[in-house]
Amino acid sequence: MYSISLIIPDFAIILLGLVLSRKGGFTKAFWDGAEKLVFNFLLAPFLFVSVAQSQLAVGESVRFLLTGICAMLLGVAASFAVRYFIKADAVTHASVFQCGFRFNTYIGFAICTRFCGAEGPSLLAMLIAFWVPISNSIAVSDLVRAVAKRDNQSENRSQLLRTTVLGVARNPLIIATVLGLIFNYLGIELIQPVKDFLSHLGSASLAMGLLCIGAGLQFSNLAKHFKLIAASCLVRLAVIPLMAWIVIQLTGLSGNAAAVVLVFASLPTAQSCYVMTANMHGNASIVAAVTTLQTLLSMLTLSILIALQFT
Template identity: 35%
Template sequence: MSVIQLVLPDFLLIGLGWLLFHKLRFSGDFFRGAEQLVYFVLFPALLFHSITQTPLSLSGTYTLLQATLAVMGFGVAMAWLAVPVLKPSPITHASVAQCGYRFNTYIGLSLAGGLAGSEGQTIMAVLVGFAVPISNIAAVHALARQNGGKVFREIVRNPFIIATLLALLCNIFGVPIPRAIDATLGRLGACAIAIGLMCVGATLSLSGGQGGVKLMSWMIALRLMITPIFAIFIGWALGLTLVERQILLLFGALPTASSAHVLAARMGGNGSLVAVTMSIGTLLSALTIPFWLMVGPLH
């Protein structure tokens, strides 16, 4: 399968979501309900099902944890480097910085499955599971410092983290999953990516981004062009397998999470600027992801 054929279906689903909301007048309540369904039910089911499909070892899982910590740590550090360089206002930076290291899990798991089948999707699910608490701690802490939010409560209640931890325990310790439950989780997970990608499309917006062009450019370049280079280096340095290096590169090349603007708005940040940053990054990733998949690890 060519890279374009691999990437195109996901971006067509994103386009469909944009069309449904902006042109066919599907209501905001419809998409908010769909996002809640994906966030609390469908995507946790997909994470759990994906992680339990391919056997993992403690040593292999630990190496993937090291890779995740390295890539996420690099992204957070580079996002904060914008403070002394660009000198943005604290609340603007706290809002937009998350666009430099958060990632779109829907696109990631969909493309990982197409790129390397169940093994690729399992590796991506593990990376995502490890990275979710890191990205949430960094994003929530930055905004909480400005507005007094509670970081710990946001983390421990995250359904992605709960699903990942349970799945890793079941996988590593060989806990059997009843066939009926496994099949149910698989069917729920099959719905997650399509609905999630359409919800991403519904959130795309290119209005309201005045006053932060340099900061937006910094975070988009970091997310789409600089982090993938670092991911290639880390994959080589840790001696990952070919599939692991390919999935780590894909993880590093993902656009930012579509929920980033929701978090910023909910915690008193600049939600509109984050929405524009996320939207531009998602659109540009239709070009940058195929580029990285073509020039990435081949052997």
């Protein structure tokens, strides 16, 4: 109960976003704009300041990154294996596949900021910078192949590669993290007014991001493809965290670095999975159902993680 009480404030904000989206008189256009605001202009300053001011030891950072990436690659394999046990069409499987290894950024930073101190967000930002290009490439390529096969279209590999590379290169979270690493490595100090400006923007990102998660929850279609939805939740919230714990034991990672990898591996899938799937003509409705159920169940699974790791 103590661990649940620690995480309740963050999930209370998510539930507030759900209530406001249904009863607060805010339109879908408002929430779409809010998501763009957080993603493009609020979270990026938070990442930049966190990474630029962090004390990163090179040797430990390499071991941390290898541990996190290896754990998530095992998660990719586990998520892919689901299609061999549960029947569904290729596009539906490809749509749900990404939900096994993509992650909710806002919940991750809220938890790491609360429980891992100043070092937590910088470690998480660094892991995100390396994992996002890998995970996006895997998710996009699999879904493009499935959709092209369904629509009897020839797969344009060069176009796929160009779209993936541009998407990663233009990602504001990646840009902010890379700039933070450059400032950190060169020892460039931000002047106080600039630091305060960016810090204030970053502070606004966490609460607003959690509100947007709540506004995006969708409860329709939970009954359809229930076995596949349940399997995705089991893999994302139980199997992958267990794999991450095993990898951490093997690599000997400890302290905040180990905690961040565990949190990262335990996060529910990203809200952006739905947007990407809809834009690429996949099965967006099932992705919305998976995202909603994973987010709700993570209230329990993340509470268990906090009880084991932080209390």
